[in-house]
Amino acid sequence: MDVFVYGTLTEPDRVRSVVDSFVFVGAAVLEGCHPVAGRYPTLAPGGETAGRLLRTDQIGALDAYEGVDEGLYVRVSVPRTDGGTAAVYVGDPDALDSSETVEWPGSGAFAERVRRYFDAEAAVVRPEHA
Helix, strand or coil, X not given: CEEEECCHHHCXXXXXXXXXXXXXXXXXXXXXXXXXXXXXXXXXXXXXXXXXXXXXXXXXXXXXXXXXXXXXXXXXXXXXXXXXXXXXXXXXXCCCCCCCCCCCCCCCCHHHHHHHHHHHCCCEEEECCC
């Protein structure tokens, strides 16, 4: 599975500490969300974020690292401009002590609002091929 990474998982040593097998496919841009600093990086609606595409079959290990079961991050599937999809982890800004106020549209739980945004908006991952 390809995963768009934009924070600590852009660092090869960090990825090695989480999964046994991976490859960086190349640079990419997530259109539709901008980065937000905090204790751990996250995303907010609008703008774009530079990152990398990470390919691994060990998605369970990434979910554990990102705290998906604890509600720290939610994993969403985003279309790629070159076909297929990439997973993206979006962190709960309240749980991550974000440096700015982040508003995900709608009502309900954080994960629901994020999923609705990605389902409704034109967020895409644009690989940057050399």
